[in-house]
Amino acid sequence: MNNHRQYIESHFPERVDELVSQLVPCVLGETEPVDESEIAVCRSKFCGAPDLPPDFAWPMTKDGPCWFLGQLNFRDLAQFQLPHNLPETGLLSFFYHDAGGYPDDGKESVVFYFDDLTGFQRAKIVRDTRWGDDFHERHLYPRQFSFCQGYSLPEALFLNDRELREIAHQFNCDHADGTHQFFGIPLFHWELLSSYQMLASFGECSDEIIFSLPEQDLLALDFKHIEVDYLCT
Template sequence: MDNKEQLFDRLKANGLDKYFDKLEPIVRNTIRLYLTSCSEDSIPIGQSKIGGKPDLPASFSWFTETNTKTTKKLWIFGKETEQTITKSLSFIAQINLSQISQFDSENLLPKNGILYFFYADEQDAWGFDIKDQNKFKIIYFDGDLTTLKRFEFPEDLENSRFRPCLIEAKQEISLPSYGYGLDEEMKFTDDEADIYYDKIYEDGNINKLLGYSDNIQGEMELECELVTNGLYCGDPSGYNDPSAKELEPNAKNWRLLLQIDSNDENDMMWGDCGRLYFWIKKEDLVNKQFDKSWFSLQCS
C-alpha cells in the first residue's frame, strides 16, 4: 500500500473506515525492496543488492562465526579438549544508503554509507539464544566507497551462495501484522478482523526495510529484548523469568531494520519457506550503533 489515502479508500471499500482515525497514528513508513535477478557483472560495485557477492572495503575480510567444539577421548581417563572452529557467514544483502534514504520519511537511517547483512551459512540459529550473537553480522561502513572491491565466495561457504538481485526501492506504508494485538486494540469483531487481514493488511512483497515485521509465528520485539539481556527464549523459561516483567516495556523500542523472504529470485530458502528478520532499537538506529542489533528466523 502506497500511502494513507489508499489505506482510507481500502477501509471504506470494505466497511471499516470508522477505524481509520485509530489506525492512522500507528502506520509506519516502510521501504519495499523489489528484486530483479541479474548477473553479478551487471551490478556496479557498491550498488544495493540482495544476494550475490559483497562489495567490501579492500582492507576487510569476509565475516565469520567462531564456535568452540568440545570432544572427549574415548578411554576412561581421557580429557575433554576444545577446538575452535571458524566458518564463513553467508552474505545476505548490502544497502547503499545514499540510494535508499530518500524513501525514509521518518529519517531513521543514515543518509550515506553501506549496510551489510550476513547470517549463518548452516541456518543453525533462530535468535532465541544470546549464544547466537556470532551467527549474524550487521556492518555499517561510511568511508570512501572507492575502496570497495567485490569479494569472491570463500571455499567453506557451501549452502548459501545466493544469486544476485538488483533492488528497486519504493516508499510505502506498513500496518501491524499478526501477533501485534491489533484485534484487541481496535476492538474488531471476528468478521472485521477477518476483513482486516484479508483485505486491508497486505504482505505481498516481504523484502523491506523498516516498518512492521510480517510475522509467521508472532511478534519478535519482546524476544529481542529478553535475549539481548541474557534470557533464553527457546522455551518458556525466559518469558517466566522474574526479570522479564521489568524488561517487557522495553520491547516497544525495537524496530525492524531489514526483512528478507524466501526468494525464488535469489534461491533463498529460510527453513521451511521462512523469513529472516534483522532488528535494532530505535535509539541505536538513530545513533548508528548497528553492533547492538539482533536477528530472528521464523518459518511455518
C-alpha cells in the same frame, strides 16, 4: 497514500484519522538475477559479492564464514517514507551466520554501517563450502533490487478484537507484502520484535531471515546488538 486511506475509510469509517496516523511506512523489495558487473559498486543488491573497504576483515564464526546477504544504499531509499530519521547516504551490509540449525542460526550474524564509501571495491567472497562447492552459485547469486513504498497497520492495535485484527492483516497483505522488506513491521511474526525495530526481512533464502535491533541503537547507527531470527516459511 490515497489508496491506503480509502481502504481504512471503507473498513474503519469512524477511526480514519486515528488509524492513518498509526500507519508505519516501510520499503518493499523485489529482485532480478543479473550479472555481477551490471550492479554498480555500492548500489543496493541481494547476495553476490559485497562492496567493501580494502582493509575489511570478512566476518568468521566457529561454523565458518558468514554469508553476505545484501547491501542497502540509503541513496536508493531517498524517495521513500521511512519510520525513522535515517541518514541520506551510507551503506548497510548484512552478513548472516548459518550455524546448521536451530537454535544457533543467526547468532553471530553482523551488520555494518559505512558512512564514507570512498575507495570501496567489489570484494572476493569467502565461501562456505559445507553445503557444496557450488552453494553460492545456486543460492547466493547476485540480484538487483527494485523498491516500492509500503505501509503496515499494526495488528497489535487490535489484539482484543479478532475481526478488526483480521482486517488489519488483510490491509498489510495488500500494502506491506514484498519478498524483502526494510524497516517497518514484518508481515508475519511481527510479535517476535517486541521492543525491537526491524532492519530487514530477507525472504528469498528458502525461508525468512529477520534482522532487528533496539530503536535507540538504530537511531544511533549502532549495530552491535542486532537480533536475527531464521523462520521456516
